[in-house]
Amino acid sequence: MDKKNIDTKRLLLRAPFALAGLITAGAVLSACGGGAGSSAFPAGGGTPPPVAATPTQALPTDSAPEEPRNIGTDVDTQNPVPPSPRLPPTLPMTVDASLGVASFYPLFAASTPVTEQIQYRETDGTLVTLMGMRPTERHARERGEPWTAPDEGPGRYLTFPSAYFQNRTYGIEIRDHVPAGKQLVEMTLIVNDGTFDGTTFSLFRNSNDEGVRDYGWSLNTGFNNPRLGGKPVCAAGTRDCQITFDSYWDVPKGQPHRALQLGDVIELSPAQRMERFGDGMHAGEPTADNLKGKAVVDGAGSRYYSFEQLYVVGQGLVPWYGVAPRLNSAPLPEATLLGGSTSLSYNYSEEPMRVFQQMSNNIGIVNAKRFVQGRRLFHTSFLDGRHSEHPDDNPVFAAHVGQLGPRFNQERCIACHTLNGRSAMPGIGARLDSMAVLTAAASSTGPNPVADTTYGLNVQQRSRDAGATDLSVSVQSYAITPYTLPDGEKVELQKPVYAFKGPVPAQFSVRQAAQVVGMGLIEAIDETTILALADPADSDGDGVRGVPNWVTNPENGKVHLGRYGWKAAKATLRQQIGDALLKDMSVTSPVFPSRDCQRLDPGCRNAAGATSISEVELARLTDYLSLLAVPAQRSLRSGFPADTRVSPEHDVNPGQIVRGGALFAQAKCVACHTPQMKTGSKHPFAELRNQTIHPYTNLLLHDMGPGLADTLAEGKATAAMWRTAPLWGLGSLRYVQGTEQSARYLHDGRARTLMEAIVWHGGEAAASRASFEALSKADRAAVLAFLNSL
Template sequence: MKNMDAALAAALVVAAAALSACGGGSGSSTGGGAGPSQGTPPATTPVDEEPRNIGTDVDAPNPVPPSPPLPPTQSTSPNPNLGITTYYPLYAPATPVTEQIQYREADGTLVTLMGMRPTERHARERGEDWTAADQGPGRYLTFPSAYFQNRTYGIEIRDHVPAGKQLIEMVLIVNDGTFDGTTFSLFRNSNDEGVRDYGWSLNTGFNNPKLGGKPVCMAGSRDCKIDFDSYWDVPKGQPHRALKMGDVIELSPAQRLERYGDGMHAGEPVSDSLRGKAVVDGAGSRYYSFEQLYIVGQGLAPWYGVAPRLNSAPLPDATLLGGLTSLSYNYSEEPMRVFQQMANNIGIVNSKRFVQGRRLFHTSFLNGKHSEHPDDNPVFSAHVNQLGPRYNQERCIACHTLNGRSVFPGIGARLDSMAVLTAAASSTGAIPVPDSTYGLNVQQRSRDAGATDLSVSVQSFDTTVYTLPDGEKVELQKPVYGFKGPVPARYSVRQAAQIVGMGLIEAIDETTILDLADPTDRNGDGVRGVPNWVSNPENGKMHLGRYGWKAAKATLRQQIGDALLKDMSVTSPVFPSRGCQRLDPDCHNTVGGTSISESELERLSDYLSLLAVPAQRSLRSGFPADTRVSPEHNLNPDQINRGSALFAQAQCVACHTPQMKTGTKHPFAELRNQTIRPYSNFLLHDMGAGLSDTLAEGKATESMWRTAPLWGLGSLKYVQGSDQNVRYLHDGRARTLKEAILWHGGEATTSRVSFGAMSKEDREAMIAFLSSL
C-alpha cells in the first residue's frame, strides 16, 4: 500500500473488523504497507450480521440526471429488394453517450467507471459448504428490499500503469445519500489453500480526509479513495511484486449506509426498532456487492473460476455472448437468477437507472406492491389502481418468469401469461383490422367479477410422430385452443420470451442486419431472410423491425408500451389511451397524463437495455477435487465444441448468425462496439405450413417468423424451474430442443433434415451445444 497515513490505517482496522463480522475477512491485512498477511480462514463460516430484508414505509426514489437529447436521424434508402424505399435509423452518428464508462487521459492513464448495486452475500457462497450436499442457493444474485433507492454507487478506477507508473487509485462515487464504513477487498488470496468461498489478500476501506479520516462518503464528493502500488496475490512469505499490464485483480466492495445507533451515530439514543437501519429511509443498511475482475491496462472483464479453488480468470472472448455486458459464471448456485443481472460493464449512474427500471418491472399496477418482499418494500403509490378493467397480468414480471419465458399452463388452464393476438377476417399485415370483440388481443381477466369470461386455454393437442432415419421416434404436439368468448377469425398465440440482450439488439446498426438479408436467394441455399418494417407509433417514421416473434416492434419503447397496453391496459407516452388497443384513430390525441410517465418509460427501457447476457457455459470450472460440482457447471467441453461444428455443418447458421458487432451510435456506451453472439440475424423466414398460424404482421406473413436469438437458451431450465417447464417456439408447443428443431420447415427444411440424418451421438452433441448458450 502506498504511503498509508495513520487515518487510513485506522480505517483499515475498522474495515477489517467489519469484514470479519461479515465472513469476508479471511486472509485479511490490517496493517499498512508492511506487506501481505495471508491468514487462514476459520474452519466454518462465522455467524454474521446478515443483511436482512428490512422493510420501510419511506418511498424515496432518487432523481436520475436527464439523458442527453437524441439528435434526429436522416432517412436512408436501402436495397430496393428489401421492400421499402426509405427508412429511418434509430440513432444518428452524433448520438452522445448517456455516461462514460471508460476513457484514457493524455498521459495514458486508463479510467474505468464501475457501477455497483447491493447484494446479500459473496460470489462463491453456495448456501452450504463446498463439500456439502445441496441445501439451497446462495444469495449473491438476489435483490434485497429497498435496492432501488439510495443503494447504488460506483468506483472510479484510475489505472496509471499504462502511463508508466506503479499506481492504481480507486475513488468511491456514491450516487445518493451517505455511506458510513464502506469496505473494499482486492486480490483474491488464491495462494492460501484454506481460501474457498472468499478470502482476499488486501482488505481496506475508503476513508475521508476531510472528515478526520472517518470512512464516511457522501454523494457529490470525490474525497473517499484508496491507492496501491504493488501486486498482492503472491505466495505466502514472498514480497509484493510490481504491477504489470495484464495483471488480474479481483475487486469486492461492500457498502454500509449511514445508520441509526452506529458509526456516525454511535452513542445516540435510538429505539430498538430503528437500530442499525438506514437513516435515509429506515430500510437495511449493510450490503455486499458484485465481485468484479479488473485487468490492468484493459478494464473490467467477465470471469470464471479456474484451478486452484475457482480462482478468477477472464472468460475467453468466444464465450461472451453479450460481449463485455456478459454475466460472469455463477458459483453461488443461483442459475435461476442469471437473467436478472446488470451488464458487467455498467456505468455508475446507469446502475441507478437499472434498479429503478427493475422496480417498475416488478410493480403491481393494481396495488403498487413489489413482487419480491411485498411487505418489506414500500408500496409504489403512484401506480396503485392503474390496472385496466381488462388485463392478463398485473405486473411485467408475471409473464416473464424471472425474466425468462411464460408459464405454459396445463390443459384447461387460462393462458394469461401468454399473448393471444387477434384480428378481423379482413385484416392484413399491411392494413390490420382489430377483432370486434377483443381488439388487437384477448385480455383474459377482468377486475369486474361479473364480467364476461374471455379466457383462452389449451383444450387438447394434435399429435404426430416424426420418425428419424435411425428409427428414433419423436412425438410432436400442436396445441388446440378453446375460447370462452367468440373464436376470432385470425389469431396467434405467443409465449413471452426471455428479455436478456434487448439493448444489444437495439444497438446493432440497421445495415448490419440488412446486409444479411437475401430476399431473392442469391446464393441458392433456399434461405432468404427479409426485414420487417414498422411504423413508429409515436412519430410515424418507418424503422427496421427488431422485437417480437414477427419482428413487429422497432424499438424497446414500442415493445414496452405495447406490452403495458395489451397485457395490463396501462397507458404510456407510446400508447397514451386504452383505445390504442383497438386502433382508435384518435388514441394518440389524448389530453392529460399517462399511467407511466416519460421518465418511467425511459427507466423501463434502461433496465431492459442493460440486462446482462449470461456467458456461454462451455468451459470446465476449477472446482477443488473434494467439492461437489454445481449442476450447471457439470458439462463436456469436447461435446459442446463438436455440437457447435455440427450446428454450422447443418447450415443452421444461415438464419442463426453466430456473431455480429453492435454499432457506435447507441446512447449507452456499455452497448457500443460489442462483439456479440446472439445466434440470430433478426430477419423473417418462412418456416413452412407446420408453424403457420392465421395472423400476419407487416411484411411477416402467417408462416414467417423472426429468427429467435439463442443466447440464454441453456439457462431456461433453471429460470423456469425445471426442464419440464421450458417451452420452445412462438406458441410453446415444443417441449424439448429436439422437438423445436423437428418443427422447422420451409426455409429451414434442409437444416432439419441434416439434423435428423445425424447419428444419435451427434444429435446429442448439437443439443449440448445449444444448452451451453
C-alpha cells in the first residue's frame, strides 16, 4: 500500500469513528439511478442502440450492498488547480461629472480571457458542452421518506459529504453531433484528480414507467476503459472513458426508439466510484475492515451520486423543474431563471435550507474543483482549522490553525452567513457577534474616513484573551411604532436600541450579513449598464434619483464603481472578502496584509511576511462566491402525483404570483429594484458572461429617509443612503435561516416581515410605499407572494 497516497496505519488507528454517519440499510445505491423500471435496455423492449464501453461488471441494482459509511479522513491531500489566466489591465473611462467622478476604471477589459471554456461549437455545428460535477449523497427526488409519507426530514441530495473538497470533482464532455446532422452524442468522463473505478451513468428518465418516482432511468451504463481491457477505470489526465448513444430512449412501453431531435431533453445522472480498498481494481487484496470501500487516496468515502442535470439536444444544460407525470424533468422557463443559466433547478429532496450553497448550473469541470476548495475555506475555522461540517471526519486545515486575530467576531465565514444566508438575529441582551458594527470618529466623513480610537473601523466584540475588555454590543430594547395602513390593517414597527459595553462610538452603523448568492453575476454586470440607470438630477421627475458610489481599490488606488455591501462601499468581490476577513476575524490577506488596516494605519499595506490567506486561497474564496447558483423563482406548480404531499416551498399560487409581480411594477418599486439586467462579456468566468438575470436591484444608492438613517457615511453614501438590495433569494430566507420567524430584513435586521420592511421605506421610496399601502389587502398579499417566490 506504500505506493498509495495514504497513511494506512494512521487510518487503522481511526477505527473508533467508523460508525460516524452510518447510512441505513434502506439507503442503498439503488442502481446509481436505476430503481423501478430502470434497465440497461430500452423501456418496453426493442433493440438497444449501440452503447460504447458496455460495462464488464454487473450494474448495481436495488439490492446492491450498502454504501460505504460516510466518514472522513485525517489525510489532507493537495489538489492544485491550474493557474487562471492573468487579467489584462483596464483603461480609465470618463463619465459625466453629475455621477460624482470624472473618470473610473472598469473591472474587466474587453480582452479578458475566460478561465475555462464551458461550451463551444465546432465548424461542422457539433456542440461541445463541459459539465462540472461534485459528489452528493443521494438522488434529486429523494425526500428523506417515501413520497406518500408524512415529512420525517430532508433528503441528502444538496449535502456535501466528508472530504468533498479533495479528489472528488470531475466532469463530462458532451459532444452533441445532432446539430451537425448526425445521430450521435458522445460523452467523455474527465476526472480532475486521482482515479475513478466503476463510475456509472444513467440517462433518459423513464417517465413512461408508472413505478418510477425517486429515480429510474431508461439507460444505465458505465464508463469503461478500452485501454485497460474494458475495465471501468478512468484516471485524471486521460480521455479514455466514453459512452455514446444514437437514439432517444424515453419512449412509451413497447415502442421502438426514435431518432434524436433538436430540443430533446435528456436527464443525466452520473455516479462516481473512486479507487478503493478491497474492491474493484483492489478486489482480493488484504484490507483492514475499517478501510474496506474507502478511497485509496485519502481513506474517505469512495461512492457517490452527483447532480442530476437536464441536457437539451442542440442547446446544452438547462435548469429544470418537475412536471407531470411524476415530476418528470422539463426546462424551466427563462422568466424564472433569476440567475440566468447559473440558476439552481427546483429542489425536490426537501432541502430548501441548502439552496444558497450550490454550484452554478452551468459550472465548468475545473471550476467545480475551484468551487469546492473555496467552499472549504469559507467553512474553515481560523482558530482550530476544523470544518463546520463533519468536524471530526474532515481533515484539519492545518495551514489556518491559530490565525484568528486577538479580537474577532466569528472564527469562520459561514458563522455570520447562516447556510450562506443572513446573520442570525440574537435576542435582547445577546451579543451581536454575527453582525457587523461599523464605527468612525466624530470627524469622519464619507470621502475622508477616520477610524474610531477605541474600535477602529468596526467593533470586534470577542477576544481570545479571556481577561480582555468586554467590547460587546447588543440590542438593549426596541422602540415600537404602531402603523396603520389606509384600510385599517395594523403593522408594528420596531427599531433597535443598542447597548455598548465599551464607549459609544461617535458614528456607527449595525449591519446584518447578507446572503451571498449571485455575487459573481453582480461583478459581471458592465459598469455602463449600471450607470445608465442612475438619475442624480431626477430628470424624469419621479422622485427617484439613484447615484453610484465610487470606491478606491485598496490594492492599487484605482477608482471603481461600488457594488457590494449595504452602501455599495466595496468595488470587487475580492475586496469584499478581504474586508470581511480583516474586520470579522482579524485574518490578513493580500487585500489587507496587516491587522493595522482595520484602523486605517497609513503604512498597513507595507507589512512584510506572508498573509494568513495566500493569493491562491483568496482566489479560491473569490471563485466559490462567484460561482454560487441563484435559486430559480418558485412561481410554477410542480407535477407532484396526486397521492403525494406537496413540499411547502412548492405550494405556490402561480396566478397570485403573476398578479403580485404586475402590482410590484405598477407601484413603481422597479424604479430601484430593476427586474432584469444582462451581464457583460468580459468577466473571466464564462459561466457568468452574457446572462439575462433578474436581480431586482440597480446597485445604486438611494436616500431612504430619516427612518432608516444611521450615523455613518461611506464614500458618496450619506447616513440615509442605501444600495438597493437584490431581491433574488428573498423567499428562501425563511428556510435558510431556520424558520419564518428567524428571517430578518433591511440592513440591521429590524424588520421581522416583508410587510414591515416595505413600510419602513421612506425618502425616494415613499411614493412606492404609499402605492403599495393603498392596494387592497388581497393585492398586498399578492405582492408579498411574488416577493416570496424570488
